[in-house]
Amino acid sequence: MVRFDDVWLRYRHGGRAPAAEALRGISFEIEEGGFRWLTGPSGAGKTSLLKLIYLAEHPARGRIEILGTRAARVTRREAALLRRRIGVVYQDFRLLPQLDAYDNVALPMRLARRSEAQVEADVSEILRWVGLAHRLHARPDELSGGEQQRIAIARAVVARPKLLVADEPTGNLDDEQAKRLMLLIMALNKLGTTVIVATHNTALVEHYPFPRLGLEHGRLVYDG
Amino acid sequence: MMARRRGDLLGLRAALSDRLLPVLVGAMSFLAALTLGGALACSSLATSWQGDTASALTIQVPQPNDPDAANDGTRLAAVQRILSVDHDVQNATVLSQAKINKLIAPWLGSDAAALGLALPAVITAQWRGVSGTSTLAAQLQAVSPGTLVKTGALWAERVATLTTSLQACALAVLFIVVLVATSVVAVATRSGLAQLHETIETVHGLGALDSDIAGRFAARAIWLGLGGSLGGTLLALPVLTWLAWLAAPFAGPVRLSGYFNLPPTLLATLPLLPASAALIGGVTAQLTVRGWLRRLP
Ligand SMILES: Nc1ncnc2c1ncn2[C@@H]1O[C@H](COP(=O)(O)OP(=O)(O)O)[C@@H](O)[C@H]1O
Numbered sequence: 191m192v193r194f195d196d197v198w199l200r201y202r203h204g205g206r207a208p209a210a211e212a213l214r215g216i217s218f219e220i221e222e223g224g225f226r227w228l229t230g231p232s233g234a235g236k237t238s239l240l241k242l243i244y245l246a247e248h249p250a251r252g253r254i255e256i257l258g259t260r261a262a263r264v265t266r267r268e269a270a271l272l273r274r275r276i277g278v279v280y281q282d283f284r285l286l287p288q289l290d291a292y293d294n295v296a297l298p299m300r301l302a303r304r305s306e307a308q309v310e311a312d313v314s315e316i317l318r319w320v321g322l323a324h325r326l327h328a329r330p331d332e333l334s335g336g337e338q339q340r341i342a343i344a345r346a347v348v349a350r351p352k353l354l355v356a357d358e359p360t361g362n363l364d365d366e367q368a369k370r371l372m373l374l375i376m377a378l379n380k381l382g383t384t385v386i387v388a389t390h391n392t393a394l395v396e397h398y399p400f401p402r403l404g405l406e407h408g409r410l411v412y413d414g
Numbered sequence: 415m416m417a418r419r420r421g422d423l424l425g426l427r428a429a430l431s432d433r434l435l436p437v438l439v440g441a442m443s444f445l446a447a448l449t450l451g452g453a454l455a456c457s458s459l460a461t462s463w464q465g466d467t468a469s470a471l472t473i474q475v476p477q478p479n480d481p482d483a484a485n486d487g488t489r490l491a492a493v494q495r496i497l498s499v500d501h502d503v504q505n506a507t508v509l510s511q512a513k514i515n516k517l518i519a520p521w522l523g524s525d526a527a528a529l530g531l532a533l534p535a536v537i538t539a540q541w542r543g544v545s546g547t548s549t550l551a552a553q554l555q556a557v558s559p560g561t562l563v564k565t566g567a568l569w570a571e572r573v574a575t576l577t578t579s580l581q582a583c584a585l586a587v588l589f590i591v592v593l594v595a596t597s598v599v600a601v602a603t604r605s606g607l608a609q610l611h612e613t614i615e616t617v618h619g620l621g622a623l624d625s626d627i628a629g630r631f632a633a634r635a636i637w638l639g640l641g642g643s644l645g646g647t648l649l650a651l652p653v654l655t656w657l658a659w660l661a662a663p664f665a666g667p668v669r670l671s672g673y674f675n676l677p678p679t680l681l682a683t684l685p686l687l688p689a690s691a692a693l694i695g696g697v698t699a700q701l702t703v704r705g706w707l708r709r710l711p
């Protein structure tokens with residue numbers, strides 16, 4: 191499902207400064223339908239590892255397999271189609287400012303050219319699930335941080351991805367909202383979606399004891 | 415309302431605005447329309463002038479009233495006999511003294527005969543022959559030494575050269591117009607990309623194909639290019655009509671059509687301008703966006 195073999199990631203600094211190694215020799219595997227926490231202090235490389243999974247970076251070395259596909263082997267078109275099967279909750283949400291909540295959530299379905307009837311049904315349902323059915327027509331700048339985060343989560347899951355990648359999805363949520371979000375993610379996981387959630391919220395990790403990948407200084411220090 | 419927002423997922427209405435691009439493309443189309451009008455007028459005028467000039471034949475017979483070589487009448491009569499049986503020569507007419515006087519008046523004054531100059535007789539005709547006039551000239555020389563035969567071929571050649579160089583100028587102007595229009599679209603597209611880069615990166619991350627994104631930019635650029643060019647071309651119509659009216663006295667047999675009083679070839683060519691602008695807009699936007707998207711993984 192997701193497989194890393196001795197993966198290294200180096201960010202290029204416009205050619206001048208020496209390249210910083212963000213990830214060093216990472217190897218792990220997540221089975222289909224699995225759930226993993228991704229933990230580690232700030233700067234450990236959590237976001238970097240997720241970027242490799244959702245095909246936003248290329249590794250300097252090593253082999254990555256996503257949804258049964260070698261990441262290095264795909265054409266641009268295949269990469270785009272693969273991305274449609276991966277739901278991503280970005281740390282900074284990345285909602286489109288000119289679209290309202292409904293259209294932001296509908297975006298992945300429209301990119302996949304689903305019928306408007308299907309869009310209407312799925313978007314309404316998912317917005318009810320994240321508790322924002324009453325804010326359909328609000329634009330991102332009219333929403334609180336927590337509401338934006340829930341819209342971002344709704345957008346990530348609306349097209350029923352095979353793989354869900356969430357980067358600190360509870361960062362802007364209070365305990366009650368965080369709990370609701372975890373119930374949503376676990377429900378999707380039960381339906382067969384493979385899930386990876388990066389967090390530094392140790393209380394959350396202790397409360398939901400799923401297997402954990404631990405990162406420190408770009409190295410994998412814990413897997414179990 | 416939903417449909418309207420769905421139509422502009424990326425926010426292109428704001429980022430590729432309907433101000434500068436259509437106005438500049440419109441100005442380029444206006445220029446292109448005038449250039450086309452000029453080039454077409456030039457070539458049709460040249461065609462009609464060239465035909466007239468090339469076939470004009472002038473024959474000068476010095477001492478026309480002297481006896482001819484065979485001592486069989488005047489030189490003029492001998493020359494006229496030869497001309498009348500030559501099938502390549504038509505409408506041979508001896509210019510009257512009054513006409514000759516009128517032709518040479520600017521140089522010699524109004525009554526040249528009074529100066530006691532021995533003026534040659536002048537015959538005008540049309541030359542229908544395909545080859546040169548040297549055989550005819552030799553024949554005429556034989557009966558009337560000193561007879562000169564001239565055609566307008568030299569002038570026709572000059573008109574042709576002038577036409578060719580004017581058309582080359584027009585082509586250069588059209589080339590520059592296309593270049594400027596392409597640059598305008600490329601710059602507008604790049605600035606749209608710069609404004610929307612976060613949106614585009616997000617949409618790319620959600621699995622949009624390069625063709626999806628480039629297609630949206632291209633559709634917008636086609637629309638703006640078409641609108642601007644249509645405006646510029648329509649604005650050029652009254653100007654072209656006015657120029658055609660100015661040129662009408664020189665146009666000779668060029669037929670003018672009824673409504674805008676413009677040559678039909680021009681009226682048939684002008685719709686190509688908005689079509690070309692749309693094409694330039696679409697292709698340039700596609701290539702610019704696809705090039706830019708290469709930076710994304
Ligand atoms: N785009 C980037 N360019 C250069 N360095 C980066 C970039 N993104 C992250 N880094 C560096 O890579 C390391 C890991 O960062 P990140 O993956 O964001 O960690 P985390 O998400 O665990 O906080 C940090 O040292 C960070 O400064």
Ligand SMILES: [Mg+2]
Nearest residue numbers: 236237281357
């Ligand atoms: Mg991070």
